[in-house]
Amino acid sequence: SSEVTQDPAVSVALGQTVEITCRGDSLRRHYASWYQQKPGQAPLVVVYGKNSRPSGIPDRFSGSGSGNTASLTITGAQAEDEADYYCLSRDNRNFYVLFGGGTKLTVL
Amino acid sequence: QVQLQESGPGLVKPSETLSLTCSVTDASVSSDYWSWIRQPPGKGLEWIAYISYSGSTDYNPSLESRVTISLDTSKNHFSLILSSVTAADTAVYYCARRVWDTSGEPYFDSWGQGTLVTVSS
Numbered sequence: 001s002s003e004v005t006q007d008p009a010v011s012v013a014l015g016q017t018v019e020i021t022c023r024g025d026s027l028r029r030h031y032a033s034w035y036q037q038k039p040g041q042a043p044l045v046v047v048y049g050k051n052s053r054p055s056g057i058p059d060r061f062s063g064s065g066s067g068n069t070a071s072l073t074i075t076g077a078q079a080e081d082e083a084d085y086y087c088l089s090r091d092n093r094n095f096y097v098l099f100g101g102g103t104k105l106t107v108l
Numbered sequence: 109q110v111q112l113q114e115s116g117p118g119l120v121k122p123s124e125t126l127s128l129t130c131s132v133t134d135a136s137v138s139s140d141y142w143s144w145i146r147q148p149p150g151k152g153l154e155w156i157a158y159i160s161y162s163g164s165t166d167y168n169p170s171l172e173s174r175v176t177i178s179l180d181t182s183k184n185h186f187s188l189i190l191s192s193v194t195a196a197d198t199a200v201y202y203c204a205r206r207v208w209d210t211s212g213e214p215y216f217d218s219w220g221q222g223t224l225v226t227v228s229s
Contacts, residue, residue, distance in 0.1 A: 033215035035153075042202055042219040043153065049209030054217065086153050090214055096166060097214060099145075099153040 004032075004089050006100040012077045013108050020072045022087030022100045032070035032087045034063060037102075043086060047072055074105075082107045110135040112203050112220035120197075120227050126190040130203030130220060131183075137161065138181050141206040143216065144188045146199040154199075158206055159186055193227045200224050 004024035012018035022032055031050055035043035045054055047063035060075045070089070074081055087100040116128035130142070144156040157167045157177040167175050176189040190197060201223055204216040 031209075031211060031213045033213065035216070037153075042222050043216070044219075045215055045217055048215040048217075049211050049213050052209060088215065096168075097155050099155060102152040 004087055004098050004100040006085075006087060006103045008101070009104045009106070011106040011108055012074070014079060015076055017073065017075045018077050018105065020074075020085050020087075020103045020105065022070045022072075022089070023068055024089055024098070024100075025068055026089045026091055026098065027065060027068050027070045030090045031065060032063065032089050034061075034072045035086045035088065036081075037084045037086065038082075046085075077105075077107050079107050081105065110205055110218040112205065112218060114201060114203050114220045114223040116201075116223060116225070118224060118226060120193050120225060121229050122194055122227055123192055126188070126193050126197065126225055126227075128188045128201055128203075128223065128225070129185050130187070131185045132205075133184075135205065135218075136181075137179055137184050137186055141214075142177075142179070142186045143204050143206050144177060145202045145204055145216070145219075146197075147202070147222070148196075148199040156188065156190075156201075195227050198225065198227045 033048035036046045037043040046061045051063045062073045064071050084102045086102045111133040113131045120126045139161045141160050143158040159165045159177045174191045179186045203220045205218040207217045
């Protein structure tokens with residue numbers, strides 16, 4: 001079966017831009033969605049589809065994709081963005097979904 | 109705003125069966141698609157199963173032989189059963205609603221707060 005992989009950890013200076021990536025064959029055909037998870041909380045979708053944000057998610061969060069890679073970009077990272085981020089992709093099967101292993105974002 | 113709430117025992121003995129329920133408020137389980145997702149302590153997210161409003165289901169192949177997901181429209185909730193549990197099934201279990209964007213890609217737009225299930229004798 002397919003899998004999607006993420007770098008375990010990424011850091012960014014306060015106010016700078018950071019890109020979190022997700023790689024997998026399924027991403028050549030499908031858009032990823034991205035989830036933010038803070039300690040002790042349930043995940044929260046921040047980006048989905050081609051590049052859509054749910055109501056209430058700041059516009060500093062954006063999504064993109066190229067080839068087998070999907071990216072979540074945070075433009076002007078804030079202290080409150082420090083969290084774990086997970087990508088989700090659809091597998092070749094219609095309803096099977098895959099989470100990436102997660103990326104821990106540290107805002108310095 | 110859809111609300112989901114997991115409930116069930118917090119402790120299950122090895123080899124026994126884990127049973128959880130997700131109660132849904134401000135939405136009907138007779139519409140949309142509903143899923144279970146879990147997260148072992150300190151680890152990442154793992155999708156377990158989904159069920160549609162019509163009762164069709166799909167399971168993570170790694171768990172399929174031990175998992176059943178079901179819908180109870182009269183109580184507006186859905187449930188998870190995981191049999192023959194081991195310590196590796198210790199995790200926070202989340203229920204979530206699965207929706208699709210305009211391009212047909214799925215995502216989870218609403219989540220329960222999660223419930224920790226520990227497998228231990």
